[in-house]
Amino acid sequence: MSGADADQIAAALPRRRLPRGPGNLRQGWRRLRRNRTGMLGLLLVVLVVVVAVLAPVIAPYAPNDQSAMLHFGAQAPPSGAHWFGTDRSGYDVLTRTLYGAPTALVVGLGAMLIASFIGVAVGGIAGYLGGAADELLMRGTEFFLVIPVFIVILAVVRLFGVVVIGTPLEGVPFLNLGAIIVLLGLFGWPPLARLARAEFLRLKQMEFVEAARCIGARPRDIIFRHILPNALPSLVVVAALGIGGAILAEAMISFLGFGDPKTVSWGQSLYFNYQVLKVAPWAVLAPGLAIFLTVLGFNLLADGLSDAFNPRLKQ
C-alpha cells in the first residue's frame, strides 16, 4: 500500500468527537450571538443589571420620599415632575420601580445560588454514585416536587414573621426578604437536581471519564474537573430559568401581602397600589411591566443559551 493510499484512508476515517472543553464556551457564545431571541434576552437582563447598579444615581427621588403627600400630590398621573406619576402613598413611581431592580436581582440570584448548591450536590451525588444513594435521593427530590410549593412558602413566610415578633431577631433588616430568598432556594432545587443527575449519569459513561480513571484520577478530580464543567451548560440554562421563576415567585408572594414591607420590590409596589388600580393604574403598571420584562429577559436568555449549547439541527 502506498503512502498516498494510507493518507486517503486516514482522511476517510470517521473523526472521533472530542469531549467539550473550555473552547466550547467561545463556540457557544458565537452561536448565541446569532440567536435573536437569546440576544434579546441578554439585552433585557443586562438592562436590568445596569438599572439595578445605577438606581441610586439615576433615580430622581429617594425611594422613601413621600413629599408628594404634602401637597396632595399622591396618586397623580405622570407629569413633568414625576415621569411615572406617584403612587398611593406619594412615592415617586419611577424611583420605586428603579429601586426594585436590585431587589429583584438579589432575590433571583440568591435563591438560585442556594438552589444550585443543593440541587447540584444532590443530583450529582445521586447520578455519580447510583444505586441505593440514587434511589434515596431521588425519592427526596420527588417529595419536594409534589408538595404545593407556593402555598407552603406562603404559610412558612407568614409563620416566620409571626414567630420572630418579640424576639431579638425582629430588628434585623431585610429579614423577611432574606427568609423569602432562603425558602425559594430551599424549595427550588428539585429541577436542578434532576438535571444534574441526568447529566452526571450521561457524562459518567463517556470515554474521557474512563480515561481519567485509567490514569488514576481521584473521584474528586473527575467530578470537578471533568464532569462538572461539561454539565455546566445545561445547568446554566435551568438556572437562568430559575432566576426568572424566583423573581416571579417573590413578586407573587409580595403581591399577596406576605412580602417584606421594608424593602422596595416590584411585588410590594403591586401590593401597595392594587387598591387604587382604578384611579392610579400607572403605579401598578410600571412595576408590573418591570417584572414582565425581567422575567421575559431571563426566559429568553435561557432559551437562547439552550440553543447555543445544544444546537438543534434545522431542516
Place this chain on the structure above:
Amino acid sequence: MTPLLDVRGLAVQFPVRGSDVRAIDGVDFAVGRQETLGLVGESGSGKTLSSLAVLRLVPPPARIVAGSVGFEGNDLLRLDAARMGALRGRRIAMVFQNPAYSLNPILSVGAQLGEILGWHEKLPRRRAAERVADMLHLVGITDAVRRMRQFPHELSGGMKQRVCIARALLCHPALVLADEPTTNLDATIQAQILELLQELKQRLGSSMILVTHDMGVVARMADRIGVMYAGTVCETADAATIFRAPLHPYTRALLESMPRADRSYRGHRVLQVIPGRIPNLADPPPGCRFHPRCPEAGADCRRLRPLPLEVAPGHVVSCLRRGSDGVAE
C-alpha cells in the same frame, strides 16, 4: 408496448441558503407491465427522491419543478389533488426503508391497514378486517388474526416489513415502489423478504420499482436496471446487459468496485475504488456530473451535459464518450 410508468425530464429542487439546488435533474425512466425496474446508485444519487416524486410526496421545501410522469393515461404531475389521493395506495403504493419507523406505533396493525381499505374502498369494518387478514396471510404471517390486534413494537423487524408490504398491496396496486426494503433487515431475513416481493409481484401482476444501492439485490430481482449518479440517470438497460456489457463509465466503475468471491485479491489486485467523492449538489461540476471522477473524461465533458441516447433497443446511455449529444449548461 406502452410502459406502465413513463417518467421524463423529472427535476426536483430545493432552496439552500438563498439559491436553489437541483437534487434530481432531467431524470428519465420507464417501467413496463409486470416488470421490475431496479434504480441503483450511491446515497444521494436521487433514487429515493425520484420514487417519492412519482407519488408527488416530495417533502417540502423540496418541490418538483419540471418533467412529466405518465401513468395509466394521466400525467401525474398535472393531476388534481383529489385524483392523486385516490391513486396513492390504490394504484401506486410504496414500501419504505425502515419498517420500524414506517408503522404508526400507537395504532394496532389491523387498525392501520383497515383504515386504508376503509378509505379507498369504503369497506365496512368487518369486511375490511377480513381483507386485512387475508393479505397478512398472503405475506406469510401465519396467525394473522392475532397479529392484527398487536402493535408494531410487538413484531420483529422482518414481520414489520411484511406488514408494510401487506399495507402496500392491500388494494392490489399496479405499481409498487420499494425503497431499500431490505436494507435495515438482518441478512437472513433479507432473502425471505425479497423472495416474498418477487412472488407477490407475480401473483398480483404488479410492476415494481426497486430502489437500492445493493447490486446484489438488483441482480437477483430486477428485469431492467437504471443507474443513477448525482441526480441524473447514466444508463438504463435490461439487467443482463448492465452486468455483462455496461457502457457508461460510471456503471463500469461501479461494477468493478464490487468485491467478488470469484476473484483473488492477493498480490497486487486491490479493491477498486472510484476516486474522488460525490459532488456537492449545491455546486455541481459543469457539464457531465461524473467527469471529475471519470477515467475517460474528455475536454467537452467539462462543458456539455450529455443527453440520453438509445444505443440499442431498450439500452439508453448518457455519455459523450458513447455518442450522446451534449447541451451546454
Place this chain on the structure above:
Amino acid sequence: MFAVVLVLGVSAIIFFLINSIGSPIDMLMADRPGVTDQAIAALKAYYHLDRGVIVRYFIWLGSVARGDFGTSITYNQPVGPMLVGFGLETLKLQLPAIFLGLALAVGIAAVAAVRQYSRVDFTVMTGALLGHSLPGFLVGILLILIFAYWLGVFPSYGAYSTLTPLWGSTFADGLWHMVLPLTMLTLFNTATLTLLLRANMVDVLRHDYIMAARASGLPERRVVFGHALRNAIIPVLTYLGILFGLMLATAPVTETVFTWPGAGLLYITAIQQLDYPVIMGETLVVTVMLVLFTLLTDIAYVLIDPRIRLE
C-alpha cells in the same frame, strides 16, 4: 405507599411550624377586653392546646380520617364543608380553563405545525411564547383595567353580583363574572400547551409513518389529526396533570386579583388570621390532590401509549 408518607410528611411540617409560633388563642385573645382567664382556658381545652404538640398532631390526623377537619377559628364553621364550598368555586375556574386551553391549543398547534416556518407559524410561536412568559397576575390586572374599568364591560371582582344578578339570572350572572378570570387562566394554558404541542407535532410530522400514511392515499386532514396529532398529544395529556398542579398552586394569586371567593383566597385569609384548622385542612387537601394527580398522570400515560405497559 410512598404517596401516603409524602402527604403525612407535608402535613406534619406545616403542623409543627404552626404550632411553634405559640398558641393562637393567646394572640387572638390578647387584646380583647372582657375575656376571662377561665374562658381562655376552656377554649384551649376545646382546641386541645393544653396537650403536647405531637399528641395534638395525631389527634388531628385521627379526626381528619373521620372526615372532621375541625372548626375554623375565624369563621366559626366546620372546615370540611367550607373547603368543599370554596373548592368548588375554585374548580369552576380551573377546570374549564384547562379544557378550553387544550381545545384551543390543539387547533392552533395543528395549524402551525403543518405550516412550519411560515408566517403563521412564527406568529403562533411568538404569541405562545409571550402568553407563556407573561406573568398570570399581570394579565389579570390588565384585563381588569381594560375591560372592567375603562370599558366597563365585565365586573372587576367577585363571583356573583351582590345586588341584582345580570339579566335576572344567577347562571348568566355567574358566567359573566367568570369571563375575565377564565380568560386569564385560559390564555396561559393555551400558550403553554400550544408551545408543547406544536413542538411535538413538528417532530412527529417528520416521521416515516406520516409519509407512509400519505403514501397510502389518506387525505391530509386525516393524516394530521388521526395520525400526527394522536401521537403528538400523548406527552401533552400527561403534562395536563402538571399544569393543573401549577394552576392550583397559583390559585391564591388569581383569586386575589379578581377577589374570587375560592379556596385560594380562603387560604390567604386563613394564613393572615392564623386560622390553623383551615390552613392545615387545606394544605392537606391540596397536597393529597396533587399527589393523586401525579399518580393519575402516570397511570394515564400507561393507558394511552401502547408502547408502555406495566411490567
